[in-house]
Amino acid sequence: xxxxxxxxVTEEEINLTRGPSGLGFNIVGGTxxxxxxxxxxxxxxxxxxxxxxxxDGRLQEGDKILSVNGQDLKNLLxxxxxxxxxxxxxxxSLRVQHRLQVQNGPLGHxxxxxxxxxxxxxxxxxxxxxxxxxxxAFMRYRQQL
Numbered sequence: 462x463x464x465x466x467x468x469x470v471t472e473e474e475i476n477l478t479r480g481p482s483g484l485g486f487n488i489v490g491g492t493x494x495x496x497x498x499x500x501x502x503x504x505x506x507x508x509x510x511x512x513x514x515x516x517d518g519r520l521q522e523g524d525k526i527l528s529v530n531g532q533d534l535k536n537l538l539x540x541x542x543x544x545x546x547x548x549x550x551x552x553x554s555l556r557v558q559h560r561l562q563v564q565n566g567p568l569g570h571x572x573x574x575x576x577x578x579x580x581x582x583x584x585x586x587x588x589x590x591x592x593x594x595x596x597x598a599f600m601r602y603r604q605q606l
Contacts, residue, residue: 485512491539528556
């Protein structure tokens with residue numbers, strides 16, 4: 462494992478039905494307030510509990526929204542993007558880009574304080590047993606002298 466983290470980028474079409482609290486998420490970004498350096502895209506900053514997006518389950522915080530009902534979100538001011546969402550209607554189609562972090566190397570459970578991924582007792586118990594056997598053998602050897 463070389464410790465490098467790569468991103469896997471996928472796109473998905475998500476259809477949401479506007480609920481009592483709207484679409485159920487907040488956005489950040491735009492040409493006037495970039496959320497990501499050198500990227501004026503629109504990103505999901507928060508998913509509201511029990512909102513339309515949370516109930517659907519596919520939209521995640523940090524996702525980049527590429528289009529709303531087929532209308533591209535490139536080069537929009539933040540307020541223009543907000544207005545586009547507000548006026549999108551009852552059934553809303555989102556084109557979303559997900560970024561998944563992929564660890565370059567073997568995956569496994571890693572507890573806190575276990576940087577190698579091997580639980581501490583798995584290393585220490587055999588080491589302790591080996592030390593005890595070596596001490597016992599040394600004592601037996603010394604008794605024979």
